[in-house]
Amino acid sequence: MIIRYLLSLFLCVTASLATLLAPAAPAWAVEPAAASATSAAAEPDPLARETPRSAISNLLQALADQDYERAALYFDVPTTGSRQQRNGPEQARRLLVLLDNGGSLKPFASLSNDEEGEINDDLPIDREQVGTITIAKKKVPVLLARGMDEPHQVWRISRETISQLMAASTPAGDPKDDDAVLIGGAPIEDWLKLLGLAAASFGGLWIAAALIVSGLQRRVAEPGTNSVLKFVQAALPPLSLLAAVAIFYTWADRLPVSIVARQILLRYIGVFAVVALVWLALRLIDAIAELAIARMQRRQARQVISVVTLLKRTVKFLLLAFSGVAVLDTFGIDVTTGIAALGIGGIALALGAQKTVENLVGSVTFIADRPAQIGDFVRVGDVTGTIEDVGIRSTRIRTGERTVITIPNGDLSARQIENFATRDRFLFNPVIAVAHGISYAKLLEAIDIVQQILRDHEKIAEGARARLARLAERSIDIEVFSYIDVSDFDESVIIREELLLQIYARFEHAGLRLAYPEIQASTRQFQVALDAEALAPLLSAARTAPDAGGPASSSAETSAAANTEASRNAPASVSPSQSVP
Template sequence: MRFRLSFSFLFLFILALAGPVHALPAAPDTEAPAAETVHPDPLRRETPRSMVSGLIEALAELDYDRAAQYFDMPAATSNRQRMNAVSQARAFHALLDNGGSLKPFATLSNQASGRVDDDLPLDQENIGEVTVQDKKTPVLITRSEVDGQQVWRISSATLGQIAAATRRVPAGATGETAPQDEYLVAGAPVKDWGMLLGLGVMVFGGLWLVSALVVAAMRRLVTDSAASGIYRFFEAALPPASLLLAVAVFYTWAERLPVAIVARQTLLRYTGIVTVIALVWFGLRLVDAISELVIARMQRRQRRQIVSVVTLLRRTVKILLLVFSGIGILDTFGIDVTTGIAALGIGGIALALGAQKTVENLVGSVTVIADRPLQVGDFIKVGDVVGTVEDVGIRSTRIRTLERTIVTIPNGDLSARQIENFAARDRFLFNPTIAVTYATSSAQLQEALAIVRGVLADEEKIAESWRARLGGITDRAFNIDVFSYIDTAEFDVQVAVRENLLFTIYQRLEAAGIRLAHPSQTVVFQGDGQGKTEDGQGARAEHDAGSARPRLEKEERPGR
């Protein structure tokens, strides 16, 4: 049955990786319409994000013919129309380089339908703005059909506003004529790349230096830095926080620098990766700081089992952080990871079914640690197992028995069983039954009670709430029942106190001539004069409970 389940999940996993299942071909005698094949847009204009990315690539290559295809205008049918489109693309590029801006890559919608919560029509998106004559003009894109496909392009209304504004500007004021002797790298001048990278290094370096000085000052002020939670938090948080703050400052200042839109937009796009790295760096350092602080405290309390769980949780959180950061970075590069995540989900279900006992033991270990029914060093009883706990691990607990053997119990079973912890008791029960013989008179019985009470009263380790009473008259002895507690949590101490109490009681009873009863059995033989002594008394054979040899003694009562 397990093999069939594993095979089924493996089959589903392969189907998930293979993609959607297509319909089977129709029967030969059935006429089915031919399915129209839809090819992806070669300019990648399906989503606002991919459209902006393609436009930036075209501007970086100074390919204004291709850049013009991202404008919502009729297709050029003549050389004049083509030159007009190229001129508009060049002018738009110049406006972006001189005070214009586009939204960061991560904030643009990666859905074909665009954003629906931006208070714009469903077929419109705002991707940035340009400045003409100190007036901000939004850059809007619209979704329309081109060659049977829905694509996003810069709206004709935006192009009209830009064209009307640029017609009122003197020639060259829009920056259309760039110096021809500048060396370009990836479509932008080298000085622009240097200016942006220098800004990033300067901002991050300055903030990192400030954070290092703050941590050094706190280290001098804190007495025990290893045990200080505030210091550990700031030590872990300040370096990645300085990187996050540097990213925010870079976003703000980069928009104001007179640099090429290609360099600015490219660096702002990959600055999102730096943001993800900063967040993951902050999370990893914070997890390490918290776990090390908890481990140090637990080691001082000799709770080693919690150290194992904290270590496991730290590794798990780190793995999750790295996985989510990887997904965020892949999304920044435009890689769709939805199919991979679905496949991993099916594979995770199959793995969970195969490792359900391991998961059960892991949950059991967390339950044992949270409920704390036992700790390392405790003397416990679990079912038929009696011994000392040596280790509480992630999967199982090891117990050293009285025979000096090791018994390993899975934590899943341990958490569901009854656990008797002898180490957790605060005092020990002292509850002996003192039996005196029938030969004891009533006065001697009163004296025996007084002796037992006196011994209990003289012992300082006996708790105040004790009692010693004549508990019963059995067929063999008078029973004096003692109920008291030895007020100590140490096993060796209570053993010594118990021995001293019993020895003192016996010694005083012996000095008073009061004999303790012992288990015995009397057998009386009677018949026709056989087995009788000379004075007519019967012979009694008394058997000691601890001996197999009978002994005969005279009984001072007439035989029948």
């Protein structure tokens, strides 16, 4: 029974959404005769009887106000002076009595809001069933008939139903007690009965759901990671609310309470049904997305995490939008015109929100093309860092200085993206500068040492080479070209360090010196400066000595000049310890 009412409730909500979102007929499909209709015919019916929903809603309002004269206008009786027309108020009173005692009307959302009515109900095109009443212990349908009430096409209680009302035996007088306190056209006792039923059903089911979750938590070994427990925790609270709504729908029609109170609560309890469905859907979306993200993290499929996150946000947004439309319709707000206006307003919105649309398209392009994933280390323009999140509008990158830079997805998809995380190996390409002054045999030994180190290391990929690259002015360069066969950056740094330390140790053991051009040039210039400073007093003394010392002075000057010139011409590869004093 509960499942059947849940299904009926879901169908009611679905039908309401479908009716709201149904496209309007295009202008070219309007009949020529309709285009030439008079302005009087275009005016709305003052009693709002154009659709079955509006007719029943306004009829109930008249009955709640105990205005049977106005309620009689919703019955299909002749408008001229006749006995049936004079019996209109009595017919309205009888209908109210029968509805209060075992009768029922369709919920607000289930009533057709189309001027043509429901065309797939196996009834004539001008008939619509809106409820049932009990006459002589038999269920009799309450039918509406569509007809002309100049100058409008309107829905009214059909003459078949009127005949059955007049044949039924009902108590005379007003169905409501004169001493009863009325709220909204119904006795306060009826409101309390219905509200008590709603509170009891929801409270009982909520407690039952809490007990079930508590029992499962005690039985499950790892409550934090159990997928079944997470599903139950996500689904039970909204399911308990949805089941409470179904129970209320089932028992509200069986209680001997005013039809006015019943219909009002059944109308607005539909909001709770929509809330329960949306709540259930949102919690299931979160639970499924959480499980999917955890599984993708175990598989290192980080790009899929971005897709799951974007899909989750999009589905939530659409779900909330459609549920908002359904709630507005439940409160009687006509959203059809607003939805149709979105077609025109959407153009203006798109023109004013070009950047937003561009970022949305950019996010879809980025995720579909997959140039990078969450957790990848990338360079985008002059920004270098790790991608932390790919959103609908922008992408956040954590830099090495621990700052977060946000780049709009429209700009990101148009930029050149260098992804360091997708490297399958790392280039090892140092240039080893050997000092001048070594023999040919020693140079061959140096090249062989580097080649041997590359061959012996297990993490160096095949095809590694070390060759004499150039005889430079300050050094003899041996160029290495090889790949470190690992995909992890930290591991590659350790291996690079190992290789360089081995080359340095083997060179030191073989007596090979590495060239330091800048240091040697600076040392040579410093030595020349020292030589000139040391010889300056001698040159000065030689110039001031007597003539007898002339030859000696000339010899000293010649020796000092020779030493200075020798210092200038000393080779760059000579270390400071080998310089001529």
